[in-house]
Amino acid sequence: MTDHVIDARGLTRRFGSFTAVDAITFHVEPGEVFGFLGANGAGKTTAMRMLIGLLVPTSGSATVAGLDIATQAEQVRRRIGYMSQRFSLYEDLTVRENITLYGGIYGVSDRDIVQRTGDILSRIGLEHAGNELVREIPLGWKQQLAFCVALLHRPGVVFLDEPTGGVDPITRRRFWELIYETASTGTSVLVTTHYLDEAEYCNRISIMVNGAMAAMGTPASVRGSLGAATLDEVFLRLTRPAAAV
Amino acid sequence: MSSFLGFVRKEVLHLLRDRQTLAILLLLPLVQVLIFGFAVRTDVRKIPILMVDPTPDITTLALRDRITASDRFELVGVSASGRDLDPQFRAGSIRQALVLPTDVERRLGRGDSLPVQLLTDGSDPNTGGIMQGYTTAVVERWYTDASPSTGRLRIIMASRLRYNPTLESSHLFVPGLVAFVLTIMSAMMTAISITREKETGTMEMLLVSPIRPTAIVAGKVTPYIVLAFVSVVLVLIAARLVFQVPLRGSLALLLAECGLYIITALALGIVISIKAPTQRTAMIFALAGLMMPTMLLSGFIFPLDSLPEWLRAISYAVPARWFLLVVRGIMIKGAGLATLWQETLVLVGMTLVLLAVGSRKLAIRLG
Numbered sequence: 070m071t072d073h074v075i076d077a078r079g080l081t082r083r084f085g086s087f088t089a090v091d092a093i094t095f096h097v098e099p100g101e102v103f104g105f106l107g108a109n110g111a112g113k114t115t116a117m118r119m120l121i122g123l124l125v126p127t128s129g130s131a132t133v134a135g136l137d138i139a140t141q142a143e144q145v146r147r148r149i150g151y152m153s154q155r156f157s158l159y160e161d162l163t164v165r166e167n168i169t170l171y172g173g174i175y176g177v178s179d180r181d182i183v184q185r186t187g188d189i190l191s192r193i194g195l196e197h198a199g200n201e202l203v204r205e206i207p208l209g210w211k212q213q214l215a216f217c218v219a220l221l222h223r224p225g226v227v228f229l230d231e232p233t234g235g236v237d238p239i240t241r242r243r244f245w246e247l248i249y250e251t252a253s254t255g256t257s258v259l260v261t262t263h264y265l266d267e268a269e270y271c272n273r274i275s276i277m278v279n280g281a282m283a284a285m286g287t288p289a290s291v292r293g294s295l296g297a298a299t300l301d302e303v304f305l306r307l308t309r310p311a312a313a314v
Numbered sequence: 315m316s317s318f319l320g321f322v323r324k325e326v327l328h329l330l331r332d333r334q335t336l337a338i339l340l341l342l343p344l345v346q347v348l349i350f351g352f353a354v355r356t357d358v359r360k361i362p363i364l365m366v367d368p369t370p371d372i373t374t375l376a377l378r379d380r381i382t383a384s385d386r387f388e389l390v391g392v393s394a395s396g397r398d399l400d401p402q403f404r405a406g407s408i409r410q411a412l413v414l415p416t417d418v419e420r421r422l423g424r425g426d427s428l429p430v431q432l433l434t435d436g437s438d439p440n441t442g443g444i445m446q447g448y449t450t451a452v453v454e455r456w457y458t459d460a461s462p463s464t465g466r467l468r469i470i471m472a473s474r475l476r477y478n479p480t481l482e483s484s485h486l487f488v489p490g491l492v493a494f495v496l497t498i499m500s501a502m503m504t505a506i507s508i509t510r511e512k513e514t515g516t517m518e519m520l521l522v523s524p525i526r527p528t529a530i531v532a533g534k535v536t537p538y539i540v541l542a543f544v545s546v547v548l549v550l551i552a553a554r555l556v557f558q559v560p561l562r563g564s565l566a567l568l569l570a571e572c573g574l575y576i577i578t579a580l581a582l583g584i585v586i587s588i589k590a591p592t593q594r595t596a597m598i599f600a601l602a603g604l605m606m607p608t609m610l611l612s613g614f615i616f617p618l619d620s621l622p623e624w625l626r627a628i629s630y631a632v633p634a635r636w637f638l639l640v641v642r643g644i645m646i647k648g649a650g651l652a653t654l655w656q657e658t659l660v661l662v663g664m665t666l667v668l669l670a671v672g673s674r675k676l677a678i679r680l681g
Contacts, residue, residue: 079415121522143524155515161331162324173320174525202331 072135074099076118076259077238079129082115089115090103091128091280097226097259102252104271105261106300107149108308112280114154115231120259121151121228136226147175150219150227154261158215160204164195167203175222176283182221189217193247210238220256227251229260233267242257244268265300276307283307317525321533328507329537339503343545347552350487358436359390359440361448365415366396366413377456379421383414386448399433409435410445412453422461477646484557487536489641491553492546492572493634497608499542499572500576501598504535512587541649542576543569562648568641571654574661575618575637577652579604581668582633608634636660 075097082090090112095173097103118124120133131138134148158167165186172182190196193213198206203214212232219227229248233241245267252258252272260271260284268274268288275285284291284307288300297303329336363381365376381387390408402408413431415421421428432449436442440655477485511517520530520659546569553559561568582604590596609615611625612634618626629635636657643649643657651658 123518123521146522146524149522151519153515153518155518157515158517159324159328159516160514162327166324170320170324171523173317174520174523176317176524222610229603 072099073097074101075103075130075131075133075259076195076261077116077120077129077131080116080119080126080131081128082112082119083127088280089121092278093275093277095275095282096284097257099223099225099257100252100255102135102248102258102260102270102272104268104274105107105277106263106265106268106274106304107174107261107277108263111308113275113277114235115280117228117230117259117261117276120269121149122146135165147224150222150224150226152212152215152219152229152232154231156208156211156215158211158218161196161202163200164206164214165199167214171218174266186223189214189221195216209236209243212240212243213247217242220251224256226257226259229258231261231263233262233264241267265304268300276304278307318529318533319531322536324505325534325537339499339541340545340548343491343549344500344552345496346491347488347549348556350491351484351553351557352382357447358444359386361410361445362390362408363387363449364390364399364402364408365392365410366394366399366411367392368394368414368437369416369418370418371417373422373460374414375459377414377453380452380456381484384448384452387452398430403433403435404619406435407565410449412449425461428457446607478564484553484559485646487614488549488553488557488559489638489645490612492549492638492641493575494605494608494614495545495549495576496542496572496637497579497582497604497628497634499545500535500538500579501583501586501604502597503538503541504580505590505596505600506593507534507538508587509590509593513592522561523635531584531672535583538580539576543572546572559645561645563644563650565649568644571637571640571644571658574658574665575633578633578637578661578665581665581672584672585668585675588672607632611635612637612638633661633664636664 073096075095078098079092080090080094081088081092093112093116095103095111104221105116108114115124119126120131120138122138122145126139133311136145136148138145159170162170168186169182169190172185177185186199190199193210194215195210196207198210203211206214216227216229216232221228233244236244241264248260248270250256260267262268271288273287274291276283276291284294286294286301289305292298292300295303295306297306365374365378365381367378378389378392382389396411396413399408401413403411409434411431413433415429418428430453432446432453434442434446434449508517511520521527550561550568554561583600586596586599587604590599607629611618611621611629611632613629614634618629618635621629639657640654642659643654
């Protein structure tokens with residue numbers, strides 16, 4: 070076993086004759102923020118869904134938190150957190166009820182749930198709204214809440230699938246501060262995004278094109294290797310070679 | 315709190331916060347009992363009937379008395395000729411016409427045959443047939459009494475309906491309604507509540523979590539089992555108080571069979587929810603695939619014997635058909651498990667197959 074939090078080797082997924090993810094190999098270090106970039110349909114979400122056990126790989130293998138995703142799927146589930154691109158809390162439950170529910174599902178003890186609920190609410194400044202229905206609070210807060218809920222059971226790695234869709238830049242910035250705080254405690258973060266400014270916040274990024282990894286490294290090294298000034302330019306060259314200047 | 319109990323609590327909260335749906339679920343069965351009880355009657359009262367009696371005499375007056383004495387008939391009038399019946403039928407002012415020949419008294423005295431014509435509005439075939447039956451019976455009884463006993467041997471048939479001597483239609487529909495209510499509550503609501511989570515994306519969160527898919531489904535259906543039971547009890551109480559539907563068999567057996575059918579219906583709902591991607595599709599599946607067969611192919615409204623062969627073959631696959639036999643057997647005939655074990659076994663078999671299909675599909679998760 071490796072000490073990498075995620076270790077994927079030749080991970081592939083086909084749907085019929087279409088190859089959504091084409092033999093990707095990468096790893097994520099403890100406490101690292103790793104970004105999956107790519108256009109819609111490039112395979113980011115499919116790759117993530119294989120790692121969290123929602124899809125079975127067609128070929129290749131991967132370990133998450135040192136556990137094999139094919140043979141130890143059940144144990145993997147206890148060690149990971151996940152926040153989907155669709156907002157994933159229950160709108161007709163209160164903030165506290167949502168936290169309690171997920172805490173229960175992940176086997177967090179009642180005492181810990183109470184304590185962590187207080188921590189979460191003060192961390193994102195929602196102390197006043199603990200008993201409000203989730204549908205009543207603003208989207209930016211909901212996303213921060215969903216992120217904190219995904220961390221409730223203290224997973225070693227958290228998967229974020231386009232977590233900041235549809236919110237303003239200030240809220241997005243606040244969200245990334247939460248991501249950094251989390252990574253600094255040793256939890257790895259795997260995040261998919263199509264916002265290129267967000268990619269600059271990542272420790273390392275991987276740009277996916279047609280299911281394959283077209284580039285991987287720190288944002289600076291990816292720019293450097295292609296001689297591009299910005300990630301925008303990198304992205305354009307990789308996804309539309311013909312249109313590049 | 316265990317993760318399963320926490321999950322059930324969440325489902326209860328969903329139900330309680332959706333007041334409208336909850337109110338509909340609790341009131342719908344009661345409203346249906348009342349609507350079916352008062353509106354859908356196959357027994358007919360106050361049939362507007364016209365008598366055509368060209369030569370009234372003491373014997374035909376006796377027939378007239380018999381007709382006016384019954385609350386099944388409303389004698390619209392007595393006319394001398396059988397012309398102009400058509401417009402009256404068309405206008406709906408009469409639904410039956412009883413046409414007598416001339417000289418009834420004399421014909422009977424001579425022992426001649428008595429050609430009597432009975433016209434019935436058949437635009438509603440169900441009530442038409444029933445009206446015909448009533449009137450024929452009245453005429454036959456009158457004939458028997460009126461014709462002189464000549465010493466010849468006559469057959470006097472005394473027919474009696476067992477279990478439901480007065481042909482109360484409520485005896486027929488209440489068992490059907492129990493099946494119907496349980497199907498809606500259990501199958502449709504389960505299917506909708508599971509697909510809702512697929513639609514909102516929360517199902518994905520649950521599938522990524524360590525909670526087992528079987529626990530998700532069990533947690534989701536638990537409140538609906540309780541709700542379905544409450545509804546059935548409400549329906550039974552209403553049927554008893556408002557329509558005096560008897561419960562001749564064992565209440566414990568009836569409730570146990572209801573419990574079995576609830577599980578059958580839940581399993582159906584689970585299978586639907588696996589196939590349907592959205593609440594809307596689930597609803598359509600449930601309506602077309604469950605509600606219609608439950609109404610039409612179970613013997614609830616239309617007798618199974620009148621179905622064409624191929625449709626009757628399909629009806630064997632409808633769980634409600636078997637459940638209906640059980641409920642009717644227990645409530646109306648007072649039957650016990652000794653007579654109903656076959657139907658019960660069919661339901662158990664169906665449930666096991668559905669649960670097996672459901673859990674196998676669930677095991678695949680979203681892959």
